[in-house]
Amino acid sequence: MCPIKKPVSEFAIQCENLVKVYRPRRRAPVRAVDGLSFAVAPGSIFALLGPNGAGKTTTLKVLTTLLLPTTGRASVLGHDVAKQPLDVRRRISAVIQETAVDMFLSVRDNLLTFARFHGFSLAAARSRASEVMEQFHLTAEAERKVMDLSGGYRRRVQVAKVFMVDTPVVFMDEFSTGMDPILKRAVMSMLRAEASRGRTIVLTTQVLSEAEELCDDILIMNKGRQVARGDLHALKLLSRDVYEVSMTFERLPCEIEGELQRLDPVRLHVNQNTIELAVRAEEPHVLELVGELAKKGRVLHVEIKGASLEDIFVELLKEDAHSN
Amino acid sequence: MMAVHAMLFREAKIRTTNFTFLFWDLCYPLGYLLVFSVGINDAVASPLSAEGVDYQSFFLGGVLGMASFGIAANTAWGFFMDRDNGIFYEMLTYPMSRAQYLGAKVFFNVLVAVVQALLTVLLAWLLLGVSIRWERFPLLLLTVVLGTAGWFYFYSIFALRIRRNDIFNSLTSVFYFVFLFASSMFYPIEPLPAFFRSVALVNPITWHVDVLRFSTIALGIPSNIALEAGAFVLFALASFACAMHYLQHQE
Structure with a gap:
């Protein structure tokens, strides 16, 4: 695949004083993201780390246009997530925390459907699907319905989908959950290759060794706020x-x-x-x-x-x- | 159009790999018409002589309305299936607007409803001898399309608002009971008690079924039918706006 086109904006992602408050019925409001500001350089692998409830997934949901911010601003490649959501969606692909697959479709049809939504012709989608299934060792399962596959294989299909398309920004929420170590290593090296082509990868993880090995830039958050930020060396200086x-x-x-x-x-x-x-x-x-x-x-x-x-x-x- | 094509591809793949599902969708109104209406017609000896039509002809519009209502409910129930599979939220990150998503989601099912209506009307004409007003066929197709889409948007309000499948299923059962029986679907509403008749008159199923009946067997006064058609379009637009609101505020 060719290098990704240079983005219009200096940063792939920017958040300025981002706040997201959930207001559940009959319960107190929850400030899931509380004044978060950061920018991510294009072509980098950026990780959001934090304990459960830190606000990582909420931040990702705002950036992928699934949630509107309560206040503050977030943009992807210069496009505001609240004001230009469609422009944002045209430039991203996302692996969300749950296993997101079409159970009634075969492995191949899952990949084809995803590519069709991202504007591929059927012929182009077919050819790309064969390559991706090969990379993810899914060729033998190509015609099996996803409902007949194990949880690990379903996750594999879900992650394989983002390699079908060439969006400049990829979001992955705990992508390695349920993956065997060999495939996880392979996916990590594929992600590195994608970043070196210019794609920006944003991931959340609780497996810290994964972030340590993979990420150029790490933001540690807790209770919706930034606790520390930097590359691994900079963070290590905090605990020298x-x-x-x-x-x-x-x-x-x-x-x-x-x-x-x-x-x-x-x-x-x-x-x-x-x-x-x-x-x-x-x-x-x-x-x-x-x-x-x-x-x-x-x-x-x-x-x-x-x-x-x-x-x-x-x-x-x-x-x-x-x-x- | 990209989103509509992709959604058509997805829905067609899901349906064509499950023939029972597709067969049921296409043939169930016909089965209802053959079993229920022929039975009633013969057992009660055409109770609708005042309308000048037999029960099979009268019920054709009702059964088409019921089919649209059923397809719409099943399509909206698909939100729960997609949510359980996690694909619902992922799809909301695909390059399409929320309005395109709602439109594309119902598009394939509108096509199924049109094929279903064609089959039902054709076989009602051939097997039951229902006198179809073929010159009104375009109106019938438009009514099926708008009816299915309108009911889908109506059901979507609840499917997007409610998180529990069992609550949604209970609600659809209530809707089936109230909407279908307090309407002109199974019988003319004129002989009904005053209260019952008032409820039926403001029931969108009545509006939908009356237009279907008008476009198949020319039953009804044109000015009343035009009013009912307008009311149904408003109902569909309001449902769409409401469904959009809940789709945009999914958390």
Whole structure:
């Protein structure tokens, strides 16, 4: 496929002080997005991260014209989502959180229908569908109705649809849910290839390693607001004193878990004879701690590394909770 | 037009891979006409002598109205199916306006309703000897198209507003009972008790069925029929506007 045409706007996506308030009947209003502002560069892979209820899906719904913002402004390739929704829809394709497929149609017909809605002729759609089914290992299932497929295959059909078309912006809400690891890797590399062609990919995920591996630009949000923003390196600077320590003992020393808890770690996980902890401390103290722990039993393996995105995420959310 | 083509493609694919569904849609009014109207006609010995027509002829307009009403209800119920499959929200991100979405959604089913009406009228003429006014056939087609679309938009208001399938099904059952029986679908409304007659007169089913009856067997006073046709068009437009409102405010 050819490179994507240069967009009219400097940014692929822009949100300015975006607010979305849900007003459920007989319940208090919910401020799902609360003054969010950000811009996404064309051709980048941008992730919205946050815990459940952070407002990620609501933000995506506003950007895909499924919801109108309560106040503020959002635009896709310079087109206002509230005032020019059709112009926005012509430039996007979306994988929403639920598995969105036509159960009564075959795999091939699902892909053809999607392409037809995006203006493909039947012949062009057929030829593209064959390529995409090959990429997603769906060729053997092409004529089977989706209702007869497993949940994982249904998700595969749904994600395959956005590769049928060439829209400059792609939205993916937790795209890897229900996908096997091999396919997930393949899709991630396809997404990278699409971004290098100039397509802008916006995704939400709760699998932080996915964002860590895939995204150029990450926005962490909580309770509808931005908590942090930047590429992985910039975010790691926010937690430069957080270290991850993994130690495997021949036999796990007694009461070690309790002792480690007293250090107030960012994260602690004990699995059989291995401890994994993330601590906030300066480097010499971390080495000291490892030395102390090593005295408690025979150590088979030690690994010390900087904070992962997960540690940063947990830290930032803790800080956000304290500041509120 | 792209959205209409794509939706036609989708609906046709769904229907043509399910022949039972398609057969039922096309032939059910005919079955109703053959079984119910012939039975009533013979058992009650043409209770409509005052109208100067037999029951089979009288009921033809009713059964066409019932078919439009049924197709519209089934099409609107499709919103629940699409919502359950998650495709409903995804489709709302496709490159079409909300009005195009609603229009395209009913387009294929309007075509089914037209084919169904053709089959029913043709076989009523051939098998039951109903005296059809063929010169009014274009009016009949227009009435079927507007009727099916109007009832679809009416049902869409509820299908888009209500989230629970079971509540929608209960509501459609009530609609079937109230709208169909408090109307001119099964019997003329003149001999009915005053209250019942008043309800039937403001029932859009009566307006729709009367126009269908006028366009098939020329029953009715033209000035009254024109008034009823106008009222039905207003009803359809109001339903469309209301359905659009709820579609634009899906959360």
